[in-house]
Amino acid sequence: MSFLSRGPAPAWPLAAPADGGPGNPWFSWRYVHDNASEILSALQFHAGLTARAVIIALIVALPLAVVSYWWRPLTGPILALSGILYTIPSLALLALVAPAVGTTSDTSVLIALVLYALLVLVRNALAGLTQVPAEVRDAAAGMGYGRLGRLWRIELPLALPGILTGLRLATVSTVALVTVGSLIGKGGLGEMILGGFRNNFYKAEIMTGTILCVGLALVLDLALAGLGRLLTPWARERAA
Template structure:
């Protein structure tokens, strides 16, 4: 047990550079995947909220992608896109789409019709209503979707190790191959959890900063 502890601070200190390198790789891949998914999902959510008959097609397609097992999806993408970063990034975007899309649609649908009518009564056109009324009111729901998508993506990145680009998953897999070296596995796992918490808090804080009126309303 002493030779193979569940956690070793000595391992962390001696391998700090490696841990940091894989953590940065993990974080960059997560942020990039969620950002791309957001750029795709939010406009799709707006489109679906305007053209309701598209909801089944768009959300259904995103749901089908979400149900594909990650190992299978990466295995399918690897022969098409090669080994490395690209198939992992595309797979992560596919998984993040559904959560952000659903929350965007839910947030837009929850906007009080009376508020929309009041904006139109003030002479707001459709574009202005969307930008100044609908999206600000839907923002808390969108932020909640971003938080959930980000945390799940942090976990999903580790599976990318099957195609050679898994961030902290590389260290976890290396620990399993290295005679089940628990200190390496645990250090990578804790770094993954800490990264998820940091990103979640950052998005939460950003959401609060973008919706100051909610805090004033509570006060």
């Protein structure tokens, strides 16, 4: 039974009619039901690619942020480079990476995603680290903490809100960015959105892909926000 469509549902058309009539509703449970396995695998691919990109970016970004926090002269160049890379459009970056890495491999998309996520993460982690108050650092030094101990026990925990803000921003924008991978057929849910457009403007397919994409971003954002509350109980107490 198609949701939002009027009249008797005919045998489901392979492609939607072009007239946008009752046979081509914006959303259809029938479509979701009939294509559940394809939808799930697209969602899985999308989420997996996002997770890989964000985790790799985090692993690279934290040391970079710490390095530029310890050696301040590096901050300028790192942020300037990040600004320039950030300005380069995703499609252009993919077009530059894909021919060299492989036009059918999701590694190309992964590289572009990691580069974008990296920049958000480095900026926010650095902002978090630099706003650790000087008195706190002095107190930690006075208690006998070395550079590493201070970083691990004092500075990184205090920078957690900044790091988590960066992580949330990076995750949400990565989920949206994965769709650009449709350029080389590795767009996850973007494949559904574009596939619906090419499949004679099949609205239900486009809408399902879009809703899942936005939903995935919101769910991951909420999950990370919850993780942040768990990891920084002191911030919660202060707010309450």
